[in-house]
Amino acid sequence: MNDHDRDTLLAAAVRLRTGGRPEEARQRLLALCAAFPADAEVAYQTARVHDVLGLEAEAVPFYERCLDGTGLSEEDRRGALLGLGSSCRVLGQYERAVEVLRGGVERFPDDGALRTFLAMALFNTGDHRESTQLLLGLLAATSEDPHVRRYRSAIEHYAGDLHETI
Template sequence: MKTPEILALLESGQYQNAKDSAEKALLSEPDNALLNYYAAWSCDGLSIENDAIPYYEKALELGLPKTDLADAYIGLGSTYRAIGNYEKAGETFQKALAAFPENQALAVFASMALYNDRNYKEAMQLAIKIIGETSNDPNIIAYKKAILNYSEDLDAVWD
């Protein structure tokens, strides 16, 4: 089965079929980054996170197309977070944010990993910044400058 067919299975939620197809294809193409990524994605969809990690790591190591790279970082970081490896999750999201600084989804996941790693202030600051930068809510927009200013240091006090 070719990668477009496996992608279609993933997108339609047929994770077991996608996993079986990706793993079968990997037998003849073990260094195919997309196949490794699709195998990882299918494992996540099946809630077998520990099985997903080596596939994500290999996909990233081999080099994914830029169109899939941010999603693979989200997948790997979220998987680390889901199994309680908050340090690795944080490292993954920081690396991803260095490569994709404008990707707000990565920033949201990074905020969750910071929270889980008990970096509450940094997590909250990042979350507030994301809200201030991306919200279309007119009430948020009205206070955007203040929200972004306060997000820089939640403990700041002005006399």
């Protein structure tokens, strides 16, 4: 199989996944992974289809493979870090989820989804303080609610130390 065939088959599998036929996409992506074991993009799409199907344990090795490989776009790398961290959290691997998601936030500090999933994983590890700080900071920074925006400075201030009183 050549690179043109790979591109055509990968695009068809992604269309199947996004078109509501994830199991068919999964079968095609597994075949592509066998043919292109070092291909990070194929591994990423295979991980994603496993997530769509609720097969997080099966998704994890594909996320790891794509993140260890080369050739993954920055947007896909962002998605793979979120997917791996989220899958680890769903599987009860909370410490690993925090590690992966924290690394994602460090690499992509503007990504609110990564910060949100990190907050969830931190909650699962019992770090409620940092979890709440992250969520309050994100709320203050991104909310379009006029009432939240009115108190943005106060929310940001108290996010730093929720025990502080005036």
